Amino acid sequence: MSPDLDLPQHWKSFLEAVDKQLEIPVTLHCIGGFVVEAVHEKLRNTGDLDYISIHPRGAFRTLEEIAGQKSELARRHQLYLQIVGVADYPEDYEKRLRELDIGLKMLHLFVLDPYDLVLSKLTRNIGRDREDVKDIAQQHSLSFSIVSKRYEKEMKPWISNADRHHLTLYKLWKDFFPR
Structure with missing residues (x-):
């Protein structure tokens, strides 16, 4: 192989x-x-x-x-x-x-997968995490719609500090995604 x-x-x-x-x-x-x-x-x-x-x-x-x-x-x-x-x-x-x-x-x-990897960086959200998210989102032409739906369905119901992470995703990270 x-x-x-x-x-x-x-x-x-x-x-x-x-x-x-x-x-x-x-x-x-x-x-x-x-x-x-x-x-x-x-x-x-x-x-x-x-x-x-x-x-x-x-x-x-x-x-x-x-x-x-x-x-x-x-x-x-x-x-x-x-x-x-x-x-x-x-x-x-x-x-x-x-x-x-x-x-x-x-x-x-x-x-x-790229969407899950990006979301795994949400809670820490330090500088290199944001750079990774931006680079991966652009490299793979990730859809913000898919990442936000996955967050809403598979993370938001159980994650602590959901309001903070919601702001990070929808205000800070949204522009990182080309679609």
């Missing part, structure tokens, strides 16, 4: 090294700067691959030993894998995940 994504070399080397050490298949749902850099091809200086889900759950400790922040691979490659304990993202994101075909055998990386 040939890869459908040309990863930056530093990520490719690191992930291949992780893959070689895994004894069972491990699936990660990835978010954050790695996805922005690797999938959306934005120059981003991130040293971690954030994930919000791991399967099987029992693989967490093994993965942490192999590729966590204090691992030998992390020291050698200056990169690491990190589970995100607190993150907000659309409720049905799993239905829209895309697997990255990067030629690995044991490590399976899935990424949020």
Whole structure:
């Protein structure tokens, strides 16, 4: 199977090294700067691959030993894998995940679709998040109508500080979307 994504070399080397050490298949749902850099091809200086889900759950400790922040691979490659304990993202994101075909055998990386990735940045909303949202929205010609409907249906009912996030989305971010 040939890869459908040309990863930056530093990520490719690191992930291949992780893959070689895994004894069972491990699936990660990835978010954050790695996805922005690797999938959306934005120059981003991130040293971690954030994930919000791991399967099987029992693989967490093994993965942490192999590729966590204090691992030998992390020291050698200056990169690491990190589970995100607190993150907000659309409720049905799993239905829209895309697997990255990067030629690995044991490590399976899935990424949020562009709309879900954008919405995962809503609650933090720091400068680089806004730049990422703007770049991804323009790169993929994202529709504000779709992002707002997804927010209303899959996040607003349960998210804390909904009024603040509503203002961010409808006042600050709206102009980032070309359609």
